[in-house]
Amino acid sequence: MLRRKPLAMEQTAPRRKALVWGVLVGLGCLTLALGGTLWLRVDRPPTPVPEVVMDAPEPSTPVAAAPALPAVPQLHRAYSTPPRLTANLERLAAPGSVKAIVVSASTQSILWAKNESSPAPIASMTKMMSVLVALDMIERRPEVTLDTPIAVSLGAMQMGGSQLWLEAGTSYPLRQMLMGMMLASANDAAYAVAENLAPDGQADTFVALMNRRARELGLERARYYNPHGMPADIEGRDNLSTPLDQARLAMHLLQHPLFMEMASTWNAPFVHTNGTRIEMYNHNRLLKSVVGVTGMKTGFIN
Numbered sequence: 001m002l003r004r005k006p007l008a009m010e011q012t013a014p015r016r017k018a019l020v021w022g023v024l025v026g027l028g029c030l031t032l033a034l035g036g037t038l039w040l041r042v043d044r045p046p047t048p049v050p051e052v053v054m055d056a057p058e059p060s061t062p063v064a065a066a067p068a069l070p071a072v073p074q075l076h077r078a079y080s081t082p083p084r085l086t087a088n089l090e091r092l093a094a095p096g097s098v099k100a101i102v103v104s105a106s107t108q109s110i111l112w113a114k115n116e117s118s119p120a121p122i123a124s125m126t127k128m129m130s131v132l133v134a135l136d137m138i139e140r141r142p143e144v145t146l147d148t149p150i151a152v153s154l155g156a157m158q159m160g161g162s163q164l165w166l167e168a169g170t171s172y173p174l175r176q177m178l179m180g181m182m183l184a185s186a187n188d189a190a191y192a193v194a195e196n197l198a199p200d201g202q203a204d205t206f207v208a209l210m211n212r213r214a215r216e217l218g219l220e221r222a223r224y225y226n227p228h229g230m231p232a233d234i235e236g237r238d239n240l241s242t243p244l245d246q247a248r249l250a251m252h253l254l255q256h257p258l259f260m261e262m263a264s265t266w267n268a269p270f271v272h273t274n275g276t277r278i279e280m281y282n283h284n285r286l287l288k289s290v291v292g293v294t295g296m297k298t299g300f301i302n
Helices: 083-092 123-140 174-183 187-197 203-216 243-253 257-263
Strands: 019-026 029-034 076-078 100-104 109-114 149-151 171-173 267-271 277-281 293-301
Touching (some): 100 243, 109 243, 123 203, 123 257, 149 174, 171 174, 174 187, 174 257, 174 267, 187 203, 243 257
Parallel strands (some): 076 109
Antiparallel strands (some): 019 029, 100 109, 267 277
C-alpha cells in the first residue's frame, strides 16, 4: 500500500521564490498580473479595436459538438491611461518584468495593460477552466450534478503539489471536489474530476474539452495540457495563457453564481471518507486582506 506524507508536511515551491499569477476581482475591476498586483477604481469610454483571431490546434481526442453559447465578451482599449494612475504603474514598468492587465468589470474596457498578449505558464489558474468545464457539464448533461460521486484513482492520488491527500478507491461529491480545487487548489481533486467527467474516463479527453471551450470563448493563445496546472516533465507542455485571455475567461466566469460563490469563499471543511476533517483556506489571501475583493484564482510558478 502506498503511504502518504502527513498533511502538515505539504510543501510546494518556496513562496519567497515564487511568482504569482492572479485574477483578482474587486473594486469594480478585474486585475491580472504576473509578479505584481494593482488595484484601480476608474472608468473611461471604450474605443473598439479590431479583434485578431489565431488558429488554435485541434484536440487529439474528438469531442461532441457543443450547444450554442452566449456572445463572447469583447474587451476594448480605453482612450488613454488616466494620468493620476501613472505613479501606481511605475513599479510595473520595467521592460519584460511583468505581464498584466486591468479591466473595468462594468464597461469591459481595458484600463491598463502590459504584454497582455504574451503567453506564460499559468499554474493553478488552470483550474478556472477546469471548474468551468465541470459546471458546463452540469448544465448540459442531466446525469451530472453537484452530488455526482467522483472516484479517486491511483493516478489522482499520486498528484503532487497542493492537494487534499485523497486515497485511491474513495469517492466524494462533485461539489466537494470543486471546492477543493478552488480553495485548496487541489491537484488530486482536479485530476479525479477530469477522469470522472470525461466521456471515456480519460483525463486527456477532459483537457481536449478545456481547449475547445477556450476556443469558444475566444481565448486566442490559451493552451491546456493537463487539468490542474502542475509543471510538465516535457519541455513545452506547460499550460499557457495571456493576461488578455485570462481576463476574457474571468469576465465569463463572473456570470456563474456558483463559481463566484466558491471563488469568494475564504474557508470550508473537507471531510475524508475515514472521518478525518481538514479546514481548507483559499489561496487568494487578498480575500481577507483587501476590502472589496471577491475572487478569483491564484497560482504559483518557480
